Every structure is written in C-alpha cells, then in structure tokens.
Amino acid sequence: xxxxxxRLPNDGLKFEHQYxxxxxxxxxxxxxxxxxxxxxxxxxxxxxxxxxxxxxxxxLRRPCDRCLTDVxxxxxxxxxxxxxxxxxxxxxxxxxxxxxxxLGISVYENDQIDLDEMVxxxxxxxxxxxxxxxxxxxxxxxxxxxDLNNDKCDCQPLIDPRWxxxxxxxxxxxxx
Numbered sequence: 001x002x003x004x005x006x007r008l009p010n011d012g013l014k015f016e017h018q019y020x021x022x023x024x025x026x027x028x029x030x031x032x033x034x035x036x037x038x039x040x041x042x043x044x045x046x047x048x049x050x051x052x053x054x055x056x057x058x059x060l061r062r063p064c065d066r067c068l069t070d071v072x073x074x075x076x077x078x079x080x081x082x083x084x085x086x087x088x089x090x091x092x093x094x095x096x097x098x099x100x101x102x103l104g105i106s107v108y109e110n111d112q113i114d115l116d117e118m119v120x121x122x123x124x125x126x127x128x129x130x131x132x133x134x135x136x137x138x139x140x141x142x143x144x145x146x147d148l149n150n151d152k153c154d155c156q157p158l159i160d161p162r163w164x165x166x167x168x169x170x171x172x173x174x175x176x
Contacts, residue, residue, distance in 0.1 A: 001115040003043055005050060005108070012044035015054075017115070024116055031127065034072055035059035037119055041079070050083040050108065056119060065130050066139030067147050075126050081118065083108045 001017050019037040026032065041054015060073040086109040106118065138148035143155040159167055 001039075003113045003115060005043070005045075005111045005113065008043065008045055008050075010045070012042050014042045015115075016040045019119070024120060026120070029120075029124070031060045031062040031073075031123070033058060034061040035074075037123075039115060039119060043113065046082070048084070050113065052079065052081045052083060052113065052118070054079060056122060058123060060123065060127070062127070062131055064133040064137060066132060066137045067149055068140065069133045069147070069149075071131055071133050073127070073131065075123070077122055077126055079118070079122055081106055083113055085109075 001015075001019075003013070003015060017039050019039075021033075021036070024033070024037065035058060037056055037058040039054060039056040041052060044051045044053075055076060055078045057077075058075045060075065061070050062073060063069065064071050082105045084105060084107060086107045108114070134149075140146065141148055141153045141155055143158065144153050146153045
C-alpha cells in the first residue's frame, strides 16, 4: 500500500488497511501469517519530514526453535516513525554515526511512503530471538529425532570425544 504525499492535507491523513492473503511479499521469511495484518494510523508533515504513527495487528506462525512445532505469535505493535525524502537523506556523505534518534528514521521516494516495507520490517523486528512453544520445551532427540515433549527415546546421551577424559575422571570419583 502506498501513501501519496503530493496533496497531504495540513492536518495530516488518517489511513486504515487490512492486507489480503498474498498482498505482502513474505517470500524468504522464516514466518507466515496466520491472521491478516491490519494497520491503522496517520501521517503528518513535520517540517520537511513525515511522521507516521499508528499500530498494526497480526498473528505470525513460525516453528518452535527446539521441537519445530508451529507456534502462533499474536502481535499488536505500535509504531512511530519519521520519514525523510531520499534526496534529503543523500546529502549526508561519508561515514555517519547513527544515534538512537536515527533508528526510527526511514526514507521515502517519489513523494510516497511504501507501507508494505514498513509492515514487513516491523513484523521481523517483533519476533523474539528464540521462539518456543512452551518455556519447558524439551526439543528433539539429536540422535533419533523424536519429539521429547511427546515421546521417550532409548538413545544414550552422546559424549563429545573432547570431554571423554573429564568423563573418565568424573566416573572414577563417583566409584569412590
């Protein structure tokens, strides 16, 4: 979805959009959508910059990092971003150190803001570093691949050959 800034009213512009299936390009992402994304917000002119505020709701589906079971991740994300024109941003040359305030700045081109890029970026940033189906997920057996949350396996724990000497010391201490 594109927001045209050509005739942006002085008091800003409210927008609302519900993405249909396939409208967002999520190819090469490690998640899928289990509920359509809805975005509500407004864009205001602040000097030469555009301020985009609002919220988006969605529900993502991604495999658990331990057992690979699908996990639903419901989201309700507020956003408050500043957009600058691409030609204004290109005036900065050489190496530039980013500040905390620069992290909320994006660039727009051709007098329009592409909401699709922003939505995908916000969805990716919202994912936790490690997504688990439950806090005590036991994962998969590294030898036979059985889901240890549902089944038991008879596999013996593997000992890394680099630790065999230490395991032998531990075994001898336990016999005493």
